[in-house]
Each structure stands twice: as structure tokens, then as C-alpha cells.
Amino acid sequence: MNTPNARTPVALALPTLLLAIAAGCSSGGDDGPSTGPTGPGTSGDTRVVIGQIDRMGRPGVSTALIRTDDDEDAYNANGDPNTWDAAFRAPMLERVRLIDGLDEVPNNLVTGSADSLTTLLIDDRLQIDTSIAMCDAYLALEIGLGGCGGRTLERDVIDDTLRHLITGDPEDTNPLISDLANANDADLPSQWPFLAEPFASTDN
Amino acid sequence: MASRESGARHPLVRRETRRRGTPLGGVACAALLASGTAFAADHRDSPSQLLNPQADINDIYAFMNPNDPEELVLVMTVVQNAASEDESISTFSNTINYDFLIESSAGTTVVDNLRLRCVFPSETRISCSLGDTTATGTVGDMTQTLPENGMRVYAGLREDPFFFNGPGLNMTLPEEDEFATMSPGLMFQAAAAENDGEADAFAGENTLAMVIGIDRDLLTANQAAPVLKIWAATSPR
Numbered sequence: 001m002n003t004p005n006a007r008t009p010v011a012l013a014l015p016t017l018l019l020a021i022a023a024g025c026s027s028g029g030d031d032g033p034s035t036g037p038t039g040p041g042t043s044g045d046t047r048v049v050i051g052q053i054d055r056m057g058r059p060g061v062s063t064a065l066i067r068t069d070d071d072e073d074a075y076n077a078n079g080d081p082n083t084w085d086a087a088f089r090a091p092m093l094e095r096v097r098l099i100d101g102l103d104e105v106p107n108n109l110v111t112g113s114a115d116s117l118t119t120l121l122i123d124d125r126l127q128i129d130t131s132i133a134m135c136d137a138y139l140a141l142e143i144g145l146g147g148c149g150g151r152t153l154e155r156d157v158i159d160d161t162l163r164h165l166i167t168g169d170p171e172d173t174n175p176l177i178s179d180l181a182n183a184n185d186a187d188l189p190s191q192w193p194f195l196a197e198p199f200a201s202t203d204n
Numbered sequence: 205m206a207s208r209e210s211g212a213r214h215p216l217v218r219r220e221t222r223r224r225g226t227p228l229g230g231v232a233c234a235a236l237l238a239s240g241t242a243f244a245a246d247h248r249d250s251p252s253q254l255l256n257p258q259a260d261i262n263d264i265y266a267f268m269n270p271n272d273p274e275e276l277v278l279v280m281t282v283v284q285n286a287a288s289e290d291e292s293i294s295t296f297s298n299t300i301n302y303d304f305l306i307e308s309s310a311g312t313t314v315v316d317n318l319r320l321r322c323v324f325p326s327e328t329r330i331s332c333s334l335g336d337t338t339a340t341g342t343v344g345d346m347t348q349t350l351p352e353n354g355m356r357v358y359a360g361l362r363e364d365p366f367f368f369n370g371p372g373l374n375m376t377l378p379e380e381d382e383f384a385t386m387s388p389g390l391m392f393q394a395a396a397a398e399n400d401g402e403a404d405a406f407a408g409e410n411t412l413a414m415v416i417g418i419d420r421d422l423l424t425a426n427q428a429a430p431v432l433k434i435w436a437a438t439s440p441r
Contacts, residue, residue, distance in 0.1 A: 032331040032338060033301065033321035046319040049303060049437040053252065053259040057435040059245035059366070064373065072250035079437055081305075102376070102388050124435060125307070126266045130420040131430040133273035141431070150266035150434075153279070153365045157245075166388065176389025179369035180396055180403035186363045190270060193346055193358035193415040194277065195365055198287070199408055 049079030057124035058139075059157050065095045065121065085122050093118045099165045103177075110143055110164040117164065126150050137170075145170060153188050153195070156181075243373040244406075245366050247284040257283045258297035259438040262411050263366050264304075266434050269417065275350055276420045278304055278320070280436050281411040287361055288410065294361060296324045296343075296412055301439045304416070308429040315429035322357070322414055323441055330359040332416055334423075339416070354419030364411040367404040371395035 049055070054076045056062070066075045071091050078087060096114045100106060111117045120142055127141045128150035138160045141149035151157060158179050163172045186196040245263045253260035262281040269275035280302060287294035296302070304320040322332040324343075331340045332355065339355040341348060348356040372392030396403040424430045 032325065032340075033323050033333040046305070047307075047317040049305065049439050051439045053256060053300070053438045053440070054246070054249075054261045055435060055437040056246040056261040056264050059263060060243070060368075062246060063243050063249045064377070069251050073252045076250050076252065079439070081435075099377070123433070125305075125433040126264065126435070127431065127433050128266050128268075128276070129431050130268065130276055130424055131427060133268050133270075135267040135270075148268055150268075151264070152267045153265055156367070158368050162388070174389075176387050178389065178392065179372050180389075180392045181367045181369045181405070182403075184363075184365050184367050185404055185407040186365075188365060192269075192348070192356075192417065193362075193413070195279070195362035195413050195415065198361045198363055198410040 047081070052077050052079035055079065055124070057126055058121065059151070060161055061121055061124050064099070064161075065092045067091060067095055081123065081125070084124065085119070088122055089118060092122055096121070096165065102166050105167075108166075108168040110139075110168045110170055112168075139164065139170075143170065154184070156183070243370040243377075244284070244368060247366070257286075257291060257293050258295075258412075259300050260284070261436055261438060262364065264434070264436045265365075266432075268420075272350070274420055275417050276423065276432075278416045278418065278434070279413060280304070280322075281362075281364065281366075281413045282438070283412045284364070285409045286412050294412075295327050296330070296359065296414075298324045298326065299441050300324075301437075301441045302414060303437045303439065305435050305437060306423055307433040308424050309431050309433070310429040313429075315425060318423060320416065320418070322359075322416070324359075330357055330414065332357045332414075334418065337422060348417075350417055350419065354422050356417045358413070358415040360413065361410055362413040364406050364409040366406050366411075368406060369395055369403040370405045371399065372403070 062072055062075050066072050066088065075088055078084060093114055096118050100109050100114055107113055109117045111120055129141055129148050132148040135148040135150050135152050136155065137145040137147050138151060138155050138157045140147045160170060162177050163170050166177055188194060188196055247262045248254055248260060260282055262284055265279040267277055269277050283291060283293050285291045302322040306318045306320065307314055308316045318334060320332060320334045322330055324330055328343050329340065330343060331338065334355065337353055337355050339357045341357045341359060344360040346358055348358065350356050369392050372395035375395055376388050376391040392403065421427060423432060
């Protein structure tokens, strides 16, 4: 859909070509999403993703808790939640322990141990209780903070995550346990579609 | 609406991730990609994502509409710093599926697994489906209200709502795991100081956003299974 950029390296065109080939092999039409066959492991199986390119649940998990390029690519390509724990527990646990130790106090994590926090985070999905209207705290359901959970646009989830990992206290006000980026740089509208207008200039 | 000062840059992040306009041979390209990822929410989080920005999920969000407690709002953003000199891409891809995978549960019992899939039949159209429920829209149109069938969509270029001092974490957690001897807070201060006092490395950036508003009853068996686990994925269409 994009006009090819004359400066674009050849390597950048390859994934587009592969995607085009894959698209030609799929059963999808041109007008809308296709469902395909629905059995386990098929393109219509709503529990898994076939041919996955990227995935995300919680912010910063793949970037901060998965360390090597190979592991990060494997992490992103894995579209079956039932295999995430077995595939990535070891490298994630190592990373959780290292970050926990930044305050030189081991095992002060929000769930009490590196093992239990790894178990929580490796199920890399946002959890939300849709019966509760008020949403604010991050990991609210997982660690019992109250509210709907999920992730709001305004929430400083990075500071939350630093506190969960480094001192274990989600209410910690120690200014050293903060990345100092505390709010978005544009006002977010309270109405649909909730995200701010784009910056006009593109010269950054 | 904030406006961005002309020429503002974030060199600690950009120097690692910039790639557009840089002609690279195979070896040089591989070397760049090997060190090209940086700390973020999910932006450019692995070498394969650097090659495919339109499939690179930046962030996802899930919250109840503060104006309508029965509407769940799901947001997925892709393409870091979209439509900029750093990243010229300004459209979604018509060869990619943009999915939300949703598991509903009641207590400890998983009730259902659902997939909400969005695709772009053309550069200006988005179509999202959840089972038999479909919502379509024109890219950039912000006028949709929640219809009778319970789902509405928005897609377009928006300000990136993520904020993070990624360079500070880079300094705190270097590649070699030789952690800085300074405290985390001081490393974040040092990174901000190096960036003209700006701690947010994502300040001034835009992204491509999909926003889906959906009647919670469609996902929760009419609230019989109100707790959802949600993740997002991209795949070839």
C-alpha cells in the first residue's frame, strides 16, 4: 500500500514480498477478514496465530525481559500461549532476577519472588474485568489493586513495572524508581477515538 | 493539543534504530539489526520487526470507555514515529492481519477464545470482524458511534501516547549485563540530561492507530464471563 521509497534498502523489500506471497496462498478475500478452517492449529483456530510476525500483551516485556535478538524474534513469532512458559521461562527469569537486584535487595518483587513474577509476566496478556467501569491501575487484577485492570492510555506503566520489579511496592514513591517520563506529551481527548491528533511536523 | 518544537530529536534512541535512507549492504545491515532494537513498550522490539514496520506492534491498550461502561475500547498502534523523516511509512498494510486474541473466563474457568481481526482492503478502508460481527470504516474518520451491532472502529495517524525514558533504561541495563553502579534513578536523570532535559524519548512522535469500541457483551457471553485476557498479533494476510 505504500509507495516504495527510492532509498529503501533491498532488505526492507523482502518481507513485503514474502507477505505478498503468503497473501496469495491464503484463502482471504479482498474485502474483509477471513476465518478459514476452525480446527486446532488451523488458520481459523482462535487460540493461536499462524505465521505470526509480532505479538504484544504487556508493555516492555519482550524488550526488557527477553535479552537476545534470537530470543526476541522467537518470542514475537510464537503464536501459541500454551507454549510460552516452556519456551521463555529461563531467559525471562534470569532477567527478572537481574532487574530485581538493581536496589541490591534480592527477592523484593511485587509477587514475592522472581519465580512467581515470571509466571505472571510470561502469560503476556492484559487482563481486564469488563464488569468494572473504573480503570486505572496496571496489573490490577493480577496483583489485587482494584479496578478493571487492562491498560489505560494515561497510566505510567513503566514506573509501575520498575516498582514491581525493583522494590516490589506498587505504591512506592521513591523518585529513584522512576524513569522520569511521567505523562504523555499531548493531551488525550476524553472522547472517541481517545488518542490525540498527530503532530503536524514530520521533520524529527 | 501540544505542538512539537522544530528539530527536536532523541539521539540516544534514534541513533540505534534509524534505518530509512541509509543504504546498507548485507553485512552492515545485519550488524545494524543485531544492535538495532531498543527498550520500548514493544516498538522495534526484535530484528524481524525492524524489517517490517507495518507489522511491528508498538503498543496495545484495553480499557472501559469512561463515558460508557458497557463499551470495551481496544487500541493497537504500529509503526514507530510514523510519517516522519525517520520513518516515512504513513499507511497500514493490506497484506497483514491485525488481530486481538481474547480469552474470556468466569472465575478460573475459560469460557471462550475469540479473535477480533482487522484488515485493510485498501489504503483508505479498515474492516474488523469478530465472528459474525463486522465494523468497517474509512481511515481517518472519527465520527463513528457505537452501532446496533455493537462494534465501531477508527484507524489513522495519531500522536503516540506511549511515554518512556528508553535511553535511561539502556544506560541502566547495558547489553553486557554489566549493570551500572549508579542507581537506576540517576541513570534516568543522566539520559534525560543528555536529551536536553527531555525524559520521554517518544515525545513528538506519531504512530498508526487502530481503535475498536465493542459492546462488552459480545466478548463476555453477556457478562457471564466478564474477565478477559487480551493480546495482539500480526500475521500475513
